Amino acid sequence: xxxxxxxxxxxxxxxxxxxxxxxxxxxxxxxxxxxxxxxxxxxxxxxxxxxxxxxxxxxxxxxxxxxxxxxxxxxxxxxxxxxxxxxxxxxxxxxxxxxxxxxxxxxxxxxxxxxxxxxxxxxxxxxxxxxxxxxxxxxxxxxxxxxxxxxxxxxxxxxxxxxxxxxxxxxxxxxxxxxxxxxxxxxxxxxxxxxxxxxxxxxxxxxxxxxxxxxxxxxxxxxxxxxxxxxxxxxxxxxxxxxxxxxxxxxxxxxxxxxxxxxxxxxxx
Amino acid sequence: xxxxxxxxxxxxxxxxxxxxxxxxxxxxxxxxxxxxxxxxxxxxxxxxxxxxxxxxxxxxxxxxxxxxxxxxxxxxxxxxxxxxxxxxxxxxxxxxxxxxxxxxxxxxxxxxxxxxxxxxxxxxxxxxxxxxxxxxxxxxxxxxxxxxxxxxxxxxxxxxxxxxxxxxxxxxxxxxxxxxxxxxxxxxxxxxxxxxxxxxxxxxxxxxxxxxxxxxxxxxxxxxxxxxxxxxxxxxxxxxxxxxxxxxxxxxxxxxxxxxxxxxxxxxxxxxxxxxxxxxxxxxxxxxxxxxxxxxxxxxxxxxxxxxxxxxxxxxxxxxxxxxxxxxxxxxxxxxxxxxxxxxxxxxxxxxxxxxxxxxxxxxxxxxxxxxxxxxxxxxxxxxxxxxxxxxxxxxxxxxxxxxxxxxxxxxxxxxxxxxxxxxxxxxxxxx
Numbered sequence: 001x002x003x004x005x006x007x008x009x010x011x012x013x014x015x016x017x018x019x020x021x022x023x024x025x026x027x028x029x030x031x032x033x034x035x036x037x038x039x040x041x042x043x044x045x046x047x048x049x050x051x052x053x054x055x056x057x058x059x060x061x062x063x064x065x066x067x068x069x070x071x072x073x074x075x076x077x078x079x080x081x082x083x084x085x086x087x088x089x090x091x092x093x094x095x096x097x098x099x100x101x102x103x104x105x106x107x108x109x110x111x112x113x114x115x116x117x118x119x120x121x122x123x124x125x126x127x128x129x130x131x132x133x134x135x136x137x138x139x140x141x142x143x144x145x146x147x148x149x150x151x152x153x154x155x156x157x158x159x160x161x162x163x164x165x166x167x168x169x170x171x172x173x174x175x176x177x178x179x180x181x182x183x184x185x186x187x188x189x190x191x192x193x194x195x196x197x198x199x200x201x202x203x204x205x206x207x208x209x210x211x212x213x214x215x216x217x218x219x220x221x222x223x224x225x226x227x228x229x230x231x232x233x234x235x236x237x238x239x240x241x242x243x244x245x246x247x248x249x250x251x252x253x254x255x256x257x258x259x260x261x262x263x264x265x266x267x268x269x
Numbered sequence: 270x271x272x273x274x275x276x277x278x279x280x281x282x283x284x285x286x287x288x289x290x291x292x293x294x295x296x297x298x299x300x301x302x303x304x305x306x307x308x309x310x311x312x313x314x315x316x317x318x319x320x321x322x323x324x325x326x327x328x329x330x331x332x333x334x335x336x337x338x339x340x341x342x343x344x345x346x347x348x349x350x351x352x353x354x355x356x357x358x359x360x361x362x363x364x365x366x367x368x369x370x371x372x373x374x375x376x377x378x379x380x381x382x383x384x385x386x387x388x389x390x391x392x393x394x395x396x397x398x399x400x401x402x403x404x405x406x407x408x409x410x411x412x413x414x415x416x417x418x419x420x421x422x423x424x425x426x427x428x429x430x431x432x433x434x435x436x437x438x439x440x441x442x443x444x445x446x447x448x449x450x451x452x453x454x455x456x457x458x459x460x461x462x463x464x465x466x467x468x469x470x471x472x473x474x475x476x477x478x479x480x481x482x483x484x485x486x487x488x489x490x491x492x493x494x495x496x497x498x499x500x501x502x503x504x505x506x507x508x509x510x511x512x513x514x515x516x517x518x519x520x521x522x523x524x525x526x527x528x529x530x531x532x533x534x535x536x537x538x539x540x541x542x543x544x545x546x547x548x549x550x551x552x553x554x555x556x557x558x559x560x561x562x563x564x565x566x567x568x569x570x571x572x573x574x575x576x577x578x579x580x581x582x583x584x585x586x587x588x589x590x591x592x593x594x595x596x597x598x599x600x601x602x603x604x605x606x607x608x609x610x611x612x613x614x615x616x617x618x619x620x621x622x623x624x625x626x627x628x629x630x631x632x633x634x635x636x637x638x639x640x641x642x643x644x645x646x647x648x649x650x651x652x653x654x655x656x657x658x659x660x661x662x663x664x665x666x667x668x669x670x671x672x673x674x675x676x677x678x679x680x681x682x683x684x685x686x687x688x689x690x691x692x693x694x695x696x697x698x699x700x701x
Contacts, residue, residue: 013522037525045320062525149275156288156339159322162527163534164330165338166349167285174348174495174526222274255322 005078005085006059008066011036012082013055015047024115025088026266027079028055031097031121032192033144033176035062038096038251040161045259046266054091056082058102062182068191072098072199076105083113092116092266096251097224098196101126104232107213108205116266117209120216120258121248123228124202128193136189143189144176150222153247160252168252206235214265215241216250216258223248240265278344278460279561286339287554299551300332318516319523329538333547337554341480341490344459344557345472348495348527351534352488352550356455356475357383358543359489363451363471365541366533367507368419370396375413375420377404377434378665379427381475382654384453385662388422401665404432405597410439414446419504421446424453425462426605428640429614429650429674430588433597433604440468447502455479456610456640460564465494467604471529478641481556482563486549491533495526508532563643566679567611570645573682574675574689578615583693589613611677612640614650616669617696624649624671626699630692633684634675645678645685 002009013036026046028039036043036055047053059066059078069075079102083091092115095103100122107114135143148169157168180189206213213236217226226243233239242261246254271277276284287297305324307313315321324330338350353359364374376388378401388399402409404423421443423434436452443450449470454462458479464472474480476488499508500521508528511517515535520528538544575589590601590609601609617624628636634647638654648654651670655663663669677685
């Protein structure tokens, strides 16, 4: 469904269910050069287990209109504006990679609006090497390949979003190309990486977060190594850490463990 | 980079999709089971509702088949694959997923006889029409497009004349028309060409051939490159509109890439049911493990045989793009730098009886209806694989009554040349 946010249509996948004011809401926020589809399994599960689901395409990405946010702070404002537009007072926020910073910043800006916070594959600061930032601008295909190689931890991923027989590496490459091609005016790759690299407000935001926070990390994640989340974990007042046996593709390389972590954390409201 | 995280082709051919399981088995186990036990009623419901991923019933998916599907996806550079009962089942699954009655296909004239039959005769009965065009005639591809066209289809190298498909140009014409390009890459295998890098959108294989190599199994594989924008095309409500037959799912919303695979598996395997046995999947995997080694030898032997035949006085034509005389020589050099395959045809000077004498005198080459075996093979297309085609249709496919098709295997090249020499002598002595 599309929801008008900041005068532009924002696409949200709902797991095939209509929004119901009586149900709790979970918002899934994707990372750089991703879209809602990276959360398909998790979205469908929660949509069929008593939750409203809003898995958005960030502004200017794929099915969403609007201008892409150039900072984590601006993207966080979009998430809060989405809750306003959808008439949702309070929601759980789940973000992956860049999306984890967006979720964190939103929870810091509007702590009363966030019931639970889940940061998947997170780090602070989320530094991106100058070479990769440059490649994202000048050689995006090469940069995309580098990112997917760094994100991969196995040559034998289990069945995930597209079902058995999916080659996660190829699917991630194809998705990255599609998202990049979805915006002819802005290089979403470069914009996203610069936003990650320049965000410095994570620890301040974490201190303002009022709800329980779950950190879901990959034990061999090369994009956001677990040690890079330590500063945030130390600031979380109600923090919990779940370490998954994998890399940065937590939703697709370790989908069952990912789901269990979410269910265990989100279920007892 | 190199290593486990960024492996090369040969490493993927051995490892993609497979890792030792709980038993420690290093080789891929054969999961010969129809179905898989649910952890609970809740787990069962989640699997059926696509909230969790896993195996339910082996017509839809199976762990051994999934290894094969991941492996061919990795080798082709695709997002995923579906294994099916044969190459023909693969072609049918592609077409049946993308269209129904009232649709139209533009296809190359240089096709395997079975594919030509399916398009020209069988699918017409179901209301799907095909216009055939010479693979090298780009204007003809363009001119054949109709408002109801849903698919372009060709073979990387057309059977048996080895017309080289100009994949980048044909793909560009297809995309301008808002339709995907499906390519049969059976004769080239991903070792010779990865069609997605040249613009193709869907690739299929008769895995019976080079992928297996051992001539013991029938199977097919469909790979999705994930590049075609089904929504933007506007021609595929099968993927971009709610499907009542499966949870009212809009496949392109569920899968920003790979929507084709979702419907092909959830509808195609469920309803048409042309699934691959896990045992067959395992056999194909055994072949893929040595694909690089075999393809190198296939190509080396092919070069020796082609050079021999090209100089033989009883041979009027050798149809391999490695020869400058082949019309697609330059295109093959550009698109197929590792070679244009080891299946090709040649014409014997003389009568039909002499052609028959040639085939019957061969001892190392086996006279049978297959290609891509580790053993060298020979057949007379006009009386076998293409027997339903009249002279005009044969000519469109680059075949004459005297054409002999060879599939060069892995034997000692000298033994192959000796066999051919002897058979050509027998043909020379036969009744003219």
